[in-house]
Amino acid sequence: MTHLQRSKTLRWLCTLATAAALVIVLFPVYAVIVGSFESTQTLFSGTYYWLPHGATLDNYRTVIQAQSGHVLTSLIVGVGTAVLALIVAAPAAYALAKYRLRVTVILVSSLLVCQIVPSIVLATSLFIVFHWTHLVNSYPGLIIADGTYAIPFAILVLRAFFFSLPNEVMQAARVDGASEWQTFHRIVVPLARSAVITVAVFAFLSGWGDFIFALTILSGSGIEPITLGIYTYLGNYSTDWGAVMASGVFAMVPAGVMLVAAQRYIASGLTAGSVVG
Amino acid sequence: MKILTRSRRGLAALAAATIAVTGLSQVNAFAATKITLTEEDYFNTPGQLSGLASYTKQFEAAHPGVTVKRQYVPFANLDTKLLTQATGHDLPNLLAVDNPFVSTMISTGQVVPMSGMKGFSTKGYYPAVINEGLSNGKYYSLPVAGANSIALIYNIAMLKAAHVNPPKTWAQLVSAAKALTTPKRYGIALTCEAAEDTTWQWEPFFWSNGGKGTFANVASAPGVQALSLWKQLVTDGSASKACLNWSQTPAASSQFIAGKAAMMVNGPWNFPTLNLNHMYYGKQFGIVPVPVRVPGQHVVVPLGGEDWMISNSAGSAAQQLAFEYIKGMQTPAQELKLAKAFGYLPGKIAVAKTYLKQVGPEWKVYIDQTLYARPRTLGLGVKYPKISQAVWTAIQAALSGSQSVQAALKTAQSQINTILKS
Numbered sequence: 001m002t003h004l005q006r007s008k009t010l011r012w013l014c015t016l017a018t019a020a021a022l023v024i025v026l027f028p029v030y031a032v033i034v035g036s037f038e039s040t041q042t043l044f045s046g047t048y049y050w051l052p053h054g055a056t057l058d059n060y061r062t063v064i065q066a067q068s069g070h071v072l073t074s075l076i077v078g079v080g081t082a083v084l085a086l087i088v089a090a091p092a093a094y095a096l097a098k099y100r101l102r103v104t105v106i107l108v109s110s111l112l113v114c115q116i117v118p119s120i121v122l123a124t125s126l127f128i129v130f131h132w133t134h135l136v137n138s139y140p141g142l143i144i145a146d147g148t149y150a151i152p153f154a155i156l157v158l159r160a161f162f163f164s165l166p167n168e169v170m171q172a173a174r175v176d177g178a179s180e181w182q183t184f185h186r187i188v189v190p191l192a193r194s195a196v197i198t199v200a201v202f203a204f205l206s207g208w209g210d211f212i213f214a215l216t217i218l219s220g221s222g223i224e225p226i227t228l229g230i231y232t233y234l235g236n237y238s239t240d241w242g243a244v245m246a247s248g249v250f251a252m253v254p255a256g257v258m259l260v261a262a263q264r265y266i267a268s269g270l271t272a273g274s275v276v277g
Numbered sequence: 278m279k280i281l282t283r284s285r286r287g288l289a290a291l292a293a294a295t296i297a298v299t300g301l302s303q304v305n306a307f308a309a310t311k312i313t314l315t316e317e318d319y320f321n322t323p324g325q326l327s328g329l330a331s332y333t334k335q336f337e338a339a340h341p342g343v344t345v346k347r348q349y350v351p352f353a354n355l356d357t358k359l360l361t362q363a364t365g366h367d368l369p370n371l372l373a374v375d376n377p378f379v380s381t382m383i384s385t386g387q388v389v390p391m392s393g394m395k396g397f398s399t400k401g402y403y404p405a406v407i408n409e410g411l412s413n414g415k416y417y418s419l420p421v422a423g424a425n426s427i428a429l430i431y432n433i434a435m436l437k438a439a440h441v442n443p444p445k446t447w448a449q450l451v452s453a454a455k456a457l458t459t460p461k462r463y464g465i466a467l468t469c470e471a472a473e474d475t476t477w478q479w480e481p482f483f484w485s486n487g488g489k490g491t492f493a494n495v496a497s498a499p500g501v502q503a504l505s506l507w508k509q510l511v512t513d514g515s516a517s518k519a520c521l522n523w524s525q526t527p528a529a530s531s532q533f534i535a536g537k538a539a540m541m542v543n544g545p546w547n548f549p550t551l552n553l554n555h556m557y558y559g560k561q562f563g564i565v566p567v568p569v570r571v572p573g574q575h576v577v578v579p580l581g582g583e584d585w586m587i588s589n590s591a592g593s594a595a596q597q598l599a600f601e602y603i604k605g606m607q608t609p610a611q612e613l614k615l616a617k618a619f620g621y622l623p624g625k626i627a628v629a630k631t632y633l634k635q636v637g638p639e640w641k642v643y644i645d646q647t648l649y650a651r652p653r654t655l656g657l658g659v660k661y662p663k664i665s666q667a668v669w670t671a672i673q674a675a676l677s678g679s680q681s682v683q684a685a686l687k688t689a690q691s692q693i694n695t696i697l698k699s
Contacts, residue, residue, distance in 0.1 A: 041554070044531030124361050131365040216361050219369070220315050220348040231351030235321035236375065237546040237620075239527050
């Protein structure tokens with residue numbers, strides 16, 4: 001086998017593996033989309049239909065009317081989480097990457113530890129703290145709660161990227177008379193664009209997809225994200241699976257659009273810091 | 278280091294800003310002179326929603342200045358949420374909980390007894406209904422819209438075509454289910470998912486057969502016989518093995534409605550959906566009590582439904598007002614109205630009799646058996662959910678074939694003994 005042939009076979013194998021992975025990952029999404037056009041009776045008929053059987057738009061009629069407000073709430077929470085994560089994480093990551101602090105090791109490992117704690121444990125204690133500080137039932141409360149996951153992750157990713165920036169860039173800026181803050185937000189942040197976008201997207205998604213914090217922190221304030229909204233259809237005496245599926249699809253659209261738009265940056269953002277140890 | 282200080286300053290500013298914002302909303306709340314009662318529940322069917330909303334409207338009209346603010350919490354999460362709120366001493370004024378959870382709420386110490394409140398009375402209720410909230414001689418709860426239970430619902434045409442009568446005993450149930458099974462349908466749709474409704478479905482079989490309310494004898498004859506019955510239905514092919522994933526509603530009920538099962542054990546909350554699918558009592562479906570092992574045994578069903586509780590998060594005036602809200606629902610007229618909207622049985626014996634005349638014969642079996650019904654937490658309190666889990670785990674193990682009926686129940690028994698002793 002020549003070298004060319006071998007690389008060709010390898011490429012085929014890779015494509016095949018990717019295709020298989022894609023099928024596994026996308027099948028649930030496909031099933032949700034098909035289900036969203038079917039009635040609950042059809043869903044439980046015991047036969048799986050590859051294309052919607054007795055297709056109906058009823059589910060969407062129910063859902064779009066009831067859930068549009070919730071999607072808006074989720075957008076606010078998602079964007080809020082992304083902004084908060086960037087405001088806190090970008091300077092923190094920069095400091096942890098570029099300054100030799102005594103506590104760096106402790107700080108970085110505690111950031112990792114933060115992500116081990118299950119959110120339900122955090123939610124309960126946050127509820128008590130927020131109750132004292134009157135943050136329950138508010139957007140800021142929910143956004144800060146969602147930040148507990150988004151921020152540590154953002155710091156770790158951004159720190160890896162800032163490591164890879166050559167120190168000479170910053171030194172040059174300083175020679176030109178830039179203050180540290182100016183160097184950071186005029187030079188470093190623009191250079192880190194793809195990492196910043198990656199982090200923002202992941203922070204957005206953690207706010208967008210959060211259920212536990214929203215459930216714990218919100219009650220009776222009229223603020224209700226789509227993740228809670230979906231549960232309107234899951235009850236003790238009746239469950240409208242068709243509507244659950246349609247809400248799922250409805251909730252996928254904005255996040256999906258954003259991910260596709262940011263895709264280019266995400267790939268480079270995630271790999272950016274990887275060459276530096 | 279400079280950067281760190283700056284970002285810290287930024288954080289401080291952010292914190293100050295949020296406190297300022299929330300502080301403002303606080304002022305607004307105090308400026309208002311009206312009283313708001315907060316309420317949490319998991320009701321989501323159209324009947325439940327409209328029934329509750331119309332009562333609230335009526336209550337608000339009768340109490341000027343009072344607003345009742347309802348918060349829906351998903352069924353699967355209400356218990357967790359209430360416990361979290363109890364930890365923070367921030368429960369809503371009114372809470373509607375599933376009756377097995379009443380004892381747990383009492384144990385938090387954050388709910389107040391109703392027995393001491395002005396106008397409280399236990400008169401006329403079914404013992405099983407009123408005793409759900411009984412703890413240390415005090416009553417902590419009253420029913421929301423009454424109670425519910427389960428019975429055997431069967432497809433009249435299918436039974437006629439197979440020449441079988443509605444089963445009264447287990448032997449008849451086994452042979453009827455077999456006769457009703459065709460390549461296109463099963464004789465009966467069982468519910469055996471890993472959840473409370475599986476234990477709840479099995480309880481009438483176990484309890485009617487001499488099983489103890491505390492499940493202390495689950496691995497003895499009553500339990501072994503009851504679980505062997507279910508096992509036989511599955512091994513005969515009369516019940517689908519897929520039941521390991523089925524909830525009673527909508528999974529098992531959808532099988533029945535779609536004609537894929539000739540019988541199911543289920544409750545009156547299915548009537549609206551059945552009617553919607555052109556199935557009516559006496560024409561398309563009939564109802565008999567859950568079959569017993571030998572003729573003459575009493576059918577003991579578990580009692581379902583939700584109960585109101587009042588939290589101590591507000592002062593006594595608000596607590597009394599919350600009680601007024603609940604009390605207003607306990608008049609015969611309101612009971613009838615709400616039971617109809619919810620698809621429940623009224624909680625009082627006399628009202629249930631009137632109800633039967635108004636709503637029709639499909640309720641008869643459910644109403645008759647309520648006298649022998651049992652609240653699930655009676656004598657168990659907060660231990661019930663754990664015991665229930667041991668039971669449904671055993672049911673799943675036996676039906677999936679991973680353990681024999683005896684072995685599965687023995688495992689459950691040793692877990693239950695530990696729980697009962699604790």
